Amino acid sequence: MMIESMAGKSGALHGFCHDATPFTFSEEEPAIDHFGEMLTRDPLSLQVRTTGPIDQLTHQPVKGRKRAGGIRFGEMERDALIAHGTSFLLQDRLLNCSDRSMVCYLCIIRAHICTNCGSILSPVLEKPPSATAAVSSESRRKWTCITCKRTDCISIITVPYVFRYLIAELAAMNINVEMKIK
Template identity: 30%
Template sequence: MVLDKMHARGSGPRVMMTRQPTEERSRNGGLRVGEMEHDCLIAYGASMLIYERLMISSDPFEVQVCQKCGLLGYYNYKLKTVICSMCKNGENISTMKFPYAWKLLIQELQSMNIVPRLKLAEA
């Protein structure tokens, strides 16, 4: 009976929108770390495990952030340079790694006219 319940995977299918592993055993899904599991791992001091589960194994994504205004930038393939969408130049741009789901959250907040800004201490 235990063998019927066991399920684990190294890599596999992902959801198209969030780029995170699929849910459920029937869809060859992964074991997901939710908010409660995240908080329990923090309480036990497992910060490297959380970093590995949420960033490396799940959905890492490179984001360009403007140091001046704190908004997300983009890469212009025609000019082959990074441009800030607010400042319209690429002088003060830093590249950072965040989960893709975080980038989606920022974009959804911006679509609701809520503009989160990042303050970068060191570039």
């Protein structure tokens, strides 16, 4: 599929019609090298990026070339990657290059979750006894679930910022989302 995509793009760039017979190339001259050389001759003007402006509400990349945005990765693209078994590429596109490169690592995508009640919104960090003790006791502060009143059932998971945003929006509509962690 990758070779077919390369052949199609090089044919469109150079105005060629390529032979799709699988026996045209050999191990000494593989098809991927041939089409790769054709693609490197002329620079491609693809609209891709690793960093750039983000939407302040959802922390997702903005859309549109004029706004220095990236191409949207939609449901059909996700389904195609799932069908090809490329789960790491999915994680890279939808989490690492989307949220992780745009915002703070620790405060946005590391989420504390209560494994007892399944809530991602109820764990809160206990306040230090005084303002001067805040710096010295930072490592001793504990996360507590305000629903269960327990500290021993808090786990850390990695989620996109937009997922936390969705959970908060649903909670505002009085819809409780309970997650099961294994």
